[in-house]
Amino acid sequence: MALVRSIFELEVFAKEVTAALAPRGHTAVVMALYGDLGAGKSAFVKALAKALGVSGIVTSPTFVLQKIYPLQNQKFERLIHIDAYRLESPKELRQLRFEKTAKDPKNLIVVEWADRVKESLPRDAVKIHFAFVDETTREITIEV
Ligand SMILES: Nc1ncnc2c1ncn2[C@@H]1O[C@H](COP(=O)(O)OP(=O)(O)OP(=O)(O)O)[C@@H](O)[C@H]1O
Ligand SMILES: [Mg+2]
Incomplete structure (x- = not known):
């Protein structure tokens, strides 16, 4: 469990997470993000993207459901951000070709509102829980 007290600390935390991540032989690494509205899931993805050298603006893919960021000189070739908040059913995850995406070891996939699609996520997804403590x-908590 980590108490993250600012966006700067969140960026430090995200860097530590990326450093600890190891690509897998036959599947993508999937991070399943849990937590209420405003808990900081999107802020974490933004910090993660920054840690992975993504330039430009990272916004939550609420309307397009999925955003793909190519990465340069990283352990993964792509960061894929899925926001399941507006997915009506796990069927819509299939329409995003999730199964195929999740098979590619070059992909790092982060899923906000993972509880909405949990039956469709791989068992070995890295589960991360976010909770509001106060304004900043x-x-x-990363489940191990
Ligand atoms: N220590 C912190 N960690 C993360 N976010 C923080 C922190 N302190 C303040 N914030 C702010 O809290 C807000 C968190 O909103 P964010 O959109 O990341 O939440 P979310 O979990 O993605 O919510 P939603 O379910 O609506 O997508 C942001 O405005 C962010 O700047
Ligand atoms: Mg969000």
Whole structure:
């Protein structure tokens, strides 16, 4: 469990997470993000993108459901951001060709509102829980 007290600390945390990630032999690494509205899931993805050298603006893919960022000189070739908040059913995840995406070891996939599609996520997804503490502080727990 980590108490993250600012966006700067969140960026440090995201860097530590990226450093600890190891690509897998036969599947993508999937990070399943849990937590209420405003808990900091999108802010974390933004910090993660920054840690992975993504330039430009990272916004939540609420309307397009999925955003793909090519990465340069990283352990993964792509960061894929899925926001399941507006997915009506796991069927829509299939329409995003999730199964195929999740098979590619070059992909790092982060899924906001993972509880909405949990039956469709791989069992070995890295589960990260976000909770609001106060205006500037969030509690982040990585399930192991
Ligand atoms: N320590 C912190 N960690 C993360 N976010 C923080 C922190 N302190 C303040 N914030 C702010 O809290 C807000 C979190 O909103 P964010 O959109 O990331 O939440 P979310 O979990 O993605 O919500 P939603 O379910 O609506 O997508 C942002 O405006 C962010 O700047
Ligand atoms: Mg969000």
